Amino acid sequence: MHIEQRELPQAEADNPVLAIRAAVKRFGARTALNGLDLTLRAGEVFALLGPNGAGKTTTINLILGFLKPDAGAVQVCGIEAGSDPVGARGHVAYIPEQVALYPGLSGIENLRYFATLAGLDLSVDASRRLLTEAGLPEEAQGRPAASYSKGMRQKVGIAVALARQARLLLLDEPTSGLDPSAAADFSVTVRHAAERGTAVLMATHDLYRVREMADRVGVLSRGRIVEDIDPKTLDHVALEHLYIERLAEITA
Amino acid sequence: MSVARFPRLLGAELRLILRERLTWAIIAALLAALCLAAWTGADRVARERTAIAEAADDSERAVREARAAHERYAKPSPIKVNYWQDPTDAFGFMTYFMAAYAVKPPTPLALLAAGQSDVQPAVTKISFGFSTVFDDTAYELGSAARLKLGPFDLAFVLVYLVPLAVIALAGTRLSAEQDSGVLRMIAAQPVGPRRVAAAKFGAVALVAVTGVVGGTGLALALAGGLGPLAGWETTLALLAAALATYVMLWVAVCALVASLWRGAVAALAILVLTWAGITMVLPTGLGIALDALAPMPSRIAAIDASRQAQALFSTAEKGARITAAWASRKVPDAAQHRPALVEAPEIKRLARDAFYDEALADHRESWHEHALAASAWSRRLALLSPATILALALETAAGTDAGRHADFLTAGGAYRRRLRTFFEPRILAQAMNPVPVCAGCPARLGFDAYDAVPAFEPAIPRATAQREALVALGCLLAGALLLTALTYRRLTEWPS
Numbered sequence: 001m002h003i004e005q006r007e008l009p010q011a012e013a014d015n016p017v018l019a020i021r022a023a024v025k026r027f028g029a030r031t032a033l034n035g036l037d038l039t040l041r042a043g044e045v046f047a048l049l050g051p052n053g054a055g056k057t058t059t060i061n062l063i064l065g066f067l068k069p070d071a072g073a074v075q076v077c078g079i080e081a082g083s084d085p086v087g088a089r090g091h092v093a094y095i096p097e098q099v100a101l102y103p104g105l106s107g108i109e110n111l112r113y114f115a116t117l118a119g120l121d122l123s124v125d126a127s128r129r130l131l132t133e134a135g136l137p138e139e140a141q142g143r144p145a146a147s148y149s150k151g152m153r154q155k156v157g158i159a160v161a162l163a164r165q166a167r168l169l170l171l172d173e174p175t176s177g178l179d180p181s182a183a184a185d186f187s188v189t190v191r192h193a194a195e196r197g198t199a200v201l202m203a204t205h206d207l208y209r210v211r212e213m214a215d216r217v218g219v220l221s222r223g224r225i226v227e228d229i230d231p232k233t234l235d236h237v238a239l240e241h242l243y244i245e246r247l248a249e250i251t252a
Numbered sequence: 253m254s255v256a257r258f259p260r261l262l263g264a265e266l267r268l269i270l271r272e273r274l275t276w277a278i279i280a281a282l283l284a285a286l287c288l289a290a291w292t293g294a295d296r297v298a299r300e301r302t303a304i305a306e307a308a309d310d311s312e313r314a315v316r317e318a319r320a321a322h323e324r325y326a327k328p329s330p331i332k333v334n335y336w337q338d339p340t341d342a343f344g345f346m347t348y349f350m351a352a353y354a355v356k357p358p359t360p361l362a363l364l365a366a367g368q369s370d371v372q373p374a375v376t377k378i379s380f381g382f383s384t385v386f387d388d389t390a391y392e393l394g395s396a397a398r399l400k401l402g403p404f405d406l407a408f409v410l411v412y413l414v415p416l417a418v419i420a421l422a423g424t425r426l427s428a429e430q431d432s433g434v435l436r437m438i439a440a441q442p443v444g445p446r447r448v449a450a451a452k453f454g455a456v457a458l459v460a461v462t463g464v465v466g467g468t469g470l471a472l473a474l475a476g477g478l479g480p481l482a483g484w485e486t487t488l489a490l491l492a493a494a495l496a497t498y499v500m501l502w503v504a505v506c507a508l509v510a511s512l513w514r515g516a517v518a519a520l521a522i523l524v525l526t527w528a529g530i531t532m533v534l535p536t537g538l539g540i541a542l543d544a545l546a547p548m549p550s551r552i553a554a555i556d557a558s559r560q561a562q563a564l565f566s567t568a569e570k571g572a573r574i575t576a577a578w579a580s581r582k583v584p585d586a587a588q589h590r591p592a593l594v595e596a597p598e599i600k601r602l603a604r605d606a607f608y609d610e611a612l613a614d615h616r617e618s619w620h621e622h623a624l625a626a627s628a629w630s631r632r633l634a635l636l637s638p639a640t641i642l643a644l645a646l647e648t649a650a651g652t653d654a655g656r657h658a659d660f661l662t663a664g665g666a667y668r669r670r671l672r673t674f675f676e677p678r679i680l681a682q683a684m685n686p687v688p689v690c691a692g693c694p695a696r697l698g699f700d701a702y703d704a705v706p707a708f709e710p711a712i713p714r715a716t717a718q719r720e721a722l723v724a725l726g727c728l729l730a731g732a733l734l735l736t737a738l739t740y741r742r743l744t745e746w747p748s
């Protein structure tokens with residue numbers, strides 16, 4: 001089953017879903033982001049590549065409004081995330097690196113709970129359909145989430161995103177810790193969402209999945225995106241070369 | 253994207269709480285504690301009521317027997333009856349037959365708090381056989397360990413254990429989610445921390461208030477110890493509201509600690525320390541402050557004064573002089589009419605009683621002043637801790653607070669003096685004219701005003717109890733609102 005995308009006026013559809021302009025974020029003396037620019041349109045999948053500590057999660061925190069930029073602007077569908085975080089988050093679905101659920105509740109109950117927080121009233125049937133679409137097996141949906149693997153929990157997260165019909169999907173290291181078949185599954189689900197017009201920003205260092213999933217790849221270095229490339233133009237090995245080159249620059 | 257409607261959010265949180273086994277375990281434990289406390293309270297109140305009923309029976313028996321003697325002795329008989337065997341003699345009745353009691357009847361809400369009841373009597377017999385030095389004789393001290401811990405009454409459960417139950421229920425809301433990572437999932441939804449916190453802590457407050465107030469009501473109903481309320485309904489309602497507010501205040505403390513975003517372990521540690529501070533350290537400190545503000549007069553000095561008075565009176569010549577002075581004050585022309593008056597045992601006894609009373613008046617007064625000052629300061633200082641605020645309201649409603657005991661002891665002393673004032677002229681009249689009223693009768697037959705003997709009028713502190721409950725409600729409400737406002741101010745953003 002497919003969740004219907006809202007009809008967007010043409011003008012709005014042309015506007016970027018995510019617009020980060022010259023964002024600066026400092027933690028004390030440490031500058032995590034230093035003039036980050038990033039624009040993302042509907043249906044695009046953008047992979048943010050970078051080693052640990054490069055500022056990927058910080059970027060996501062800015063988009064969610066958990067952090068405020070020290071300079072620059074972060075807009076989601078035209079809404080300033082720093083000044084109206086709740087409004088911005090209304091368009092954003094986020095799947096953290098570790099999807100945590102209430103262990104005593106089933107997948108269905110967890111989904112309904114998070115939907116309630118987002119102001120939605122999901123029926124049990126609708127929840128089942130969403131979870132199935134997200135790839136969670138029927139027989140697991142009613143089980144306590146305590147028994148779920150990371151991949152299964154992630155699928156509940158995807159179901160929340162589907163239910164929310166968010167226009168921007170944020171994925172933090174989505175494939176780390178997934179077995180290859182679960183990761184392949186996940187790629188399909190994400191591509192699927194993108195085809196229906198969802199913009200996707202994924203922070204990762206999984207180069208292999210990046211080629212499979214992303215339309216664009218940005219390499220994060222010294223707090224800004226130093227490379228914005230189409231991964232289809234490079235093969236896997238070339239991409240890895242580029243990445244390691246950039247890493248070397250950072251550590252130099 | 254529509255914003256989460258609050259009632260639906262609250263409903264979701266309620267379902268979450270009620271799904272947890274821990275919630276039901278806490279409520280079950282609380283209910284058990286409340287039932288046990290209500291049951292021990294009902295038992296104590298029943299014992300007090302029995303003691304008071306026995307005292308009333310004893311008073312009636314004494315009068316009944318005196319009347320019977322009056323009838324029996326109204327016929328001439330060769331037997332001789334001494335004054336200490338004669339209830340028809342005013343002095344004989346007052347000293348050896350009358351069973352007069354000062355009583356402190358339990359209020360309709362008495363089973364809420366044992367207060368001082370375990371160490372203070374509910375009934376004291378007014379005796380003229382001996383002159384009492386102190387009115388505040390404590391007896392049946394019981395186990396010293398139990399006294400230290402305090403009785404396991406409803407006040408103990410409500411004031412001390414309920415906050416722990418609330419901490420167990422609410423202490424890790426949000427901070428446990430923070431630890432498990434669920435908070436990040438929550439925070440990612442288009443909803444601010446204030447709404448989520450309001451729903452989470454609102455739901456837990458609903459559960460806790462229902463559990464505590466409902467559980468207390470159930471325990472009271474099961475124990476069956478509430479008297480007929482007759483005018484105490486308002487106080488009971490105010491106390492229920494104060495209790496609900498006390499629970500909400502502790503939920504607000506939990507919310508404030510959660511807003512520090514330190515995780516569940518730190519939150520629980522802070523909360524338990526706060527609990528110990530508010531329910532133990534602060535009240536102990538207030539007790540020490542009270543001792544400084546209303547210092548206790550020396551008991552040794554009072555005992556010494558009483559011994560000196562006794563020693564003085566028992567010196568034959570001094571005692572005789574004191575008796576003569578007293579008699580001439582009471583009956584100025586006694587020396588002419590009846591020179592042997594000062595030798596009469598009843599005159600000696602009355603004079604001695606008056607002498608002791610006067611000799612110890614200062615000490616009695618300073619004890620009374622101390623009791624008043626301590627009670628007044630207690631009421632003021634109690635306002636500094638939510639625990640003592642609620643405890644005082646419960647004890648005042650139960651009529652077991654220190655203030656009422658002090659008043660009762662004072663009233664007992666006053667009642668004794670009233671009885672003496674009643675008997676004194678009658679005894680003096682008989683002493684002035686010590687001829688039997690009935691020729692050939694064995695007894696004096698000079699006294700039959702048994703119905704006119706003043707009765708003790710017990711004080712029922714209904715207005716005080718109501719005022720105290722209202723004060724408690726107001727203070728706790730102010731505290732809960734202040735904490736809620738602080739939490740609201742802190743919760744502008746999710747932790748990053």
Ligand SMILES: Nc1ncnc2c1ncn2[C@@H]1O[C@H](COP(=O)(O)OP(=O)(O)O)[C@@H](O)[C@H]1O
Pocket residue numbers: 027030032050051052053054055056057058059748
């Ligand atoms: N809340 C914070 N306080 C201080 N420093 C932080 C905070 N969050 C992130 N940082 C620092 O900012 C840098 C970027 O972190 P992060 O965005 O988590 O990296 P990534 O997700 O790419 O591994 C790191 O050096 C990290 O130590």
Ligand SMILES: [Mg+2]
Pocket residue numbers: 056057172
């Ligand atoms: Mg990260």
